[in-house]
Amino acid sequence: MDSFEFNKMVAAILIALLTVKGASLISEILIHPHMLKENVFKIAGVEATQTADGGSAQPKGPAPIEPLLASASAEKGAQVFKKCASCHTIDAGGANRVGPNLHNIVGAQRAKHPGYAYSQAMEQKGGSWSYDDLNIYLYNPRHFVPGTKMSFAGIKDDKERADLIAYLRQETDNPPPIPDAPAASPGTPAEKPAALAPTSSAAVPPISASPVAPEHSPPQENKR
Numbered sequence: 001m002d003s004f005e006f007n008k009m010v011a012a013i014l015i016a017l018l019t020v021k022g023a024s025l026i027s028e029i030l031i032h033p034h035m036l037k038e039n040v041f042k043i044a045g046v047e048a049t050q051t052a053d054g055g056s057a058q059p060k061g062p063a064p065i066e067p068l069l070a071s072a073s074a075e076k077g078a079q080v081f082k083k084c085a086s087c088h089t090i091d092a093g094g095a096n097r098v099g100p101n102l103h104n105i106v107g108a109q110r111a112k113h114p115g116y117a118y119s120q121a122m123e124q125k126g127g128s129w130s131y132d133d134l135n136i137y138l139y140n141p142r143h144f145v146p147g148t149k150m151s152f153a154g155i156k157d158d159k160e161r162a163d164l165i166a167y168l169r170q171e172t173d174n175p176p177p178i179p180d181a182p183a184a185s186p187g188t189p190a191e192k193p194a195a196l197a198p199t200s201s202a203a204v205p206p207i208s209a210s211p212v213a214p215e216h217s218p219p220q221e222n223k224r
């Protein structure tokens with residue numbers, strides 16, 4: 001009896017499994033699923049993070065902005081800005097809408113426009129809006145600032161984005177200079193004088209090396 005009960009239980013489980021499997025087999029026969037060749041919603045930077053472990057500073061998404069800015073058109077950028085205008089004004093002293101006013105945004109500190117309540121994510125990001133940051137942010141806002149409340153997919157077209165940034169620059173009173181394309185070796189000339197310094201620093205004694213110092217700073221020692 002017991003083993004018969006047991007057999008019934010096993011049979012029940014097997015039938016259940018077979019039914020599930022069978023149903024999926026039948027449904028696969030009836031419906032021919034085709035996998036998409038690529039995702040409908042592309043998540044920018046995903047490939048970059050997968051290949052370059054540790055996440056390199058340059059996601060593969062947006063092209064570097066410096067070379068693009070050289071030939072960018074602020075006029076065309078003004079057209080592109082229409083995509084932003086539903087949420088942002090850009091004229092001096094313009095109102096905050098869904099997003100903050102964007103006058104003087106290039107080089108500005110992040111999340112600092114007066115009278116606007118930023119998301120925590122944006123406030124905690126810190127730093128300032130360099131051309132590079134704008135480039136990466138406008139390519140994919142949520143990727144650059146996860147948790148931002150700017151619900152905008154981003155502008156994937158490099159040229160369009162460069163035009164837009166040129167326009168943001170035009171609407172900034174004292175924009176920072178456009179950085180040169182990756183500088184070859186600006187560090188070396190500055191380092192050479194430093195390398196020569198030791199000889200001259202011996203001539204001009206640093207505070208610690210000065211034997212005269214005790215005369216100038218004994219008050220504390222005298223107190224003992």
Ligand code: HEC
Nearest residue numbers: 083084087098099110111112118119122148149150151152
């Ligand atoms: C659907 C509304 C919406 C659209 C469209 C939109 N933004 Fe925004 N934007 C926001 C919001 C909201 C914030 C504040 C984000 C936060 O606090 O996380 C913001 C923030 C920003 C910031 C940071 C401002 C600061 O003071 O730090 C920049 C730069 C910006 N947007 C540029 C743009 C540009 C350029 C476009 C057009 C390509 C655009 N946005 C399109 C809503 C929008």
